Amino acid sequence: MLLLGIDIGTSSVKVCVVDAQNQEVIASAQYPEQESPIISLQTGWAEQSPEMWWQQTGHAIALCHKKGGYDPKNISAIGIAYQMHGLVLVDKNQKVLRNSIIWCDSRAVEIGDKAFEDIGYDTCLSHMLNSPGNFTASKLAWVKQNEPEIYDQVDKIMLPGDYIAMKLTGEITTSASALSEGIFFDFQFNGLSKDITDYFGFDNELFPTVKPVFSSHGRITTEVANALQLTSGIPVTYKAGDQPNNALSLNVLNPGEVAATAGTSGVIYGVSNQLAYDPQSRVNTFAHVNYTNERKRMGVLLCINGTGSLYRWVKDSFGSDLSYQQMNELAAKAPAGSDGLRTLPFGNGAERMLNNQQVGAHLQNIDLNLHTRGHIFRAANEGIACAFRYGLDIMRENGMYPTVIRAGRTNMFLSELFAETFVNATGVPVELYNNDGSKGAALGAGIGSELFASAAEAFSNSKPIAYIEPTATKAFDEVYQSWKAVLEQHLNQ
Structure with a gap:
């Protein structure tokens, strides 16, 4: 049996085909090769076109098929991972009404902060485990306030992965995990948050049918199957945000286990069995992919927006003639601490x-x-690692x-220098x-379609390829304290 995985990222869409029997990737592809654009109509705004994601998904699947080594008709289930917190709005004809307001958009911060105060800090934190902050609920409220002619046409609200599943199947579903990442979910009542819907005036009919993460979210239509060379009727059996999914991909499912990623954003994601929260909502707690009301599995997420995006900017500005590997080689030649340069x-x-x-x-x-530019490349690595340390200290609190x-x-963990800097920083x-x-x-699709008896079976062949231990934590702590002093100069200005 073959399984198709789709990852809707900010920079590109990645797909792969996995043999369920040995859990090995047969073929993989991504589209486009260059990073997808982010539309920024004003400072702090960030949007992308959902139709662009769908077109990219088709191109990536076609590229994967061209690599051969499998019969696309043998794919039996589809799983979807997606960039978290994006708001997708469709009308009754499943037509997209506006660009998606994506995860790094900041326009709704004041709306979320006011909701936090008006609903009550204790209520928000004890029930939603987070401030409404800059999450999907606040973004939807922004549309309601500023684009009422669009809001009045909305039939369903979705996250990016829900939209791709809708395009594949014609059905619209969501999950407790997805609702929690949008700050729509009440953990005390295990359902849609009445505090949020009443405060913002959202009709419950706007929200899709709620299903478990690992379950059927619809079956691929004949028209789409023919276009993608797939078998009509195969199910989408898994949908999750990129960070819970990254944790799943690393078999991080149990309390105390921790995953990290350093793509466009940087994330540390730990699993807990407690309905806990940070009083300042600096790190966020969501329902993990294996969350149930009876068996709480929470994902505690630290996010740094500007990780790979910083390194991409540094490349464009100072290393456009270099590959990332060449940049890393130059960075390694600069001394640790970058001769005082900080990013x-x-x-x-x-x-x-x-905050x-x-x-x-x-x-x-x-x-x-x-x-030199080698110093800049190294300082970027060190600045990102220091940001991880700063966030991890909050998680430790x-x-x-x-x-x-x-x-x-x-992503950045391809670099030996970055991996070493990360472990020495943290x-x-x-x-x-x-x-x-x-x-x-x-x-995940294999788990959802019950090709695997359990998640443990799905990752039975997953073994680490490297183990990196800290070697210079004391020396790097001096770099970190210097970096932290620079940060504090810019906070609350």
């Missing part, structure tokens, strides 16, 4: 771990007679003390795996 990787919208402040990205302490962090050998060893979001989505 703050916070130029991609409001940062939740900084939704927009600090901006900074290159600080530049010495025009000393620093909230009772999460990882002894090892699992990560896929992808003081936590890292296990690297040959895994990515599309493979996780494919294996």
Whole structure:
């Protein structure tokens, strides 16, 4: 049996086909090769076209088929991972009404902050485990307030993965995990939050049918199956946000297990069995993919918006003639600490771990007679690693003390320098795996279609390919304290 995994990212769509018998990837592809654009009509705004995601999905699947090695008609189930918190609106004909307001958009911060105050801090935190902040509920409220002619046409609201599943199947569903990431879910009542819907005036009919993450979310239509060379009627049996899915792909399902990723954004994601929350909502708690009301499995998420996006900007600005590998080689030649050069990787919208402040990205302490672009590349690596340390310290304040962090050998973790800098900054060893979001989505589809008896069986062949231990935590702590001092200069300005 073959499984198709689709990962709807900010920069591209990745797909892969996995053989369920041995859990190996037969073929994979992504589209486009260059990063997808983010539409920013005003400072702090970030949008993408859902139709663009759908077109990219078709192109990526076609590229995967061209690589051969399998018969597309043998694919038996589809899993979808997607960029979290994006708002997709469709009318009764399933037509998209506006571009998606995506995860790093900051326009709704004030709306969410006011809701936090008006609903009540204790109510929000004890029931939703988060401030409404800059999440999907607040984005929907922004549309209601500022684009009433669009809001009045809305039949259903969705997250990006719900939209792709709708395009495949014609059906619209969601899950407790998805509702929780939008701050629509009440954990005390295990259902749609009446506090949120009443406060913002949202009709319950706007929300799709709620189903378990691992279940049938519809079957692919004949028209779409023919266009994608797939078998009509195969089910979509898994949908999850990219960070819960990344955790699944690394077999992070039990309390105390922790995953990390360093793509467009940087994330540390730990699993807990407690309905716990950060009093300042700097790190966020959502329902994990294996959450049930009887068996609580919560995902505690630290997010840094400007991770890979900073490194991409540095490449465009200082290394457009270089590959990322060549950049990393130059960075490795610069001394640890980058001769005092510091970077703050916070130029991609409001940062939740900084109380939704927009600090901006900074290159600080530049010495025009000393620093080279190799220093800049290394300082970017170090600044990102320091941001991870800053966020992990917040997670530690909230009772999460990882002894090892699992990560896929992808994105910034492809760099040996970055991986070493990360473990020295955090003081936590890292296990690297040959895994990515599309493979996780494919294996999730196998779990949802019951090809695997359990999640443990789905990952029975998953073994780490590298184990990286901290070697210079004391020396790096000096870099971190210097970096933290720079950050504090820019906070609350």
